Amino acid sequence: MATLQKFLSSCLLGTLAASCLLLVALWVQGGAAAPLGSHCRLNESDFQQPYIINRTFKLADEASLADNNTDVRLIGEKLFHGVNVRQHCYLMKQVLNFTLEEVLLPYSDRFQPYMQEVVSFLAGLSNKLSQCHIEGDDQHVQKNVQNLKDTVKKLGESGDIKAIGELNLLFMQLKNACIG
Numbered sequence: 001m002a003t004l005q006k007f008l009s010s011c012l013l014g015t016l017a018a019s020c021l022l023l024v025a026l027w028v029q030g031g032a033a034a035p036l037g038s039h040c041r042l043n044e045s046d047f048q049q050p051y052i053i054n055r056t057f058k059l060a061d062e063a064s065l066a067d068n069n070t071d072v073r074l075i076g077e078k079l080f081h082g083v084n085v086r087q088h089c090y091l092m093k094q095v096l097n098f099t100l101e102e103v104l105l106p107y108s109d110r111f112q113p114y115m116q117e118v119v120s121f122l123a124g125l126s127n128k129l130s131q132c133h134i135e136g137d138d139q140h141v142q143k144n145v146q147n148l149k150d151t152v153k154k155l156g157e158s159g160d161i162k163a164i165g166e167l168n169l170l171f172m173q174l175k176n177a178c179i180g
Helices: 002-028 050-066 085-107 114-128 139-155 157-165 167-178
Strands: none
Touching (some): 050 157, 085 139, 085 157
16 A cells, blocks of 8 residues: 555656646746647748748839829738737738739739739748637727728728838738747
């Protein structure tokens, strides 16, 4: 009986030690059992291609010239309001997908010669983020993305032009949120 008691005591001590190590590891990770949005990462090299950076910013500049609404900003602090920093890449993935599907593809025949190359580049980033998701509540993310969509839709063609004119901001926010 004493041998069994010693065995159980050492097992319990080992389990307690392992649990403490796990808690320390979780604390270091910020409390997530698995990295939040473990697929919500892009490589820094994705944003270090001078040619595509140039094309993206030129496309944004060209569209900005056609943007008559200077009172509205689509991609700014308001977009991130109430969203946990660890969810920013997921948020930007949602914005990227909306921009590609609902804004850029319908305008693919405009703003040449830059549009095709930029759409191809952004589609590649979207593909790399296709497995990006978050566990749990994404209510703030969805609300903010929906507000962005509603603003673009409310502005009509002007909203689409504004979204294209802010591709440089989208590029920079994707870089800031998804490289880590």
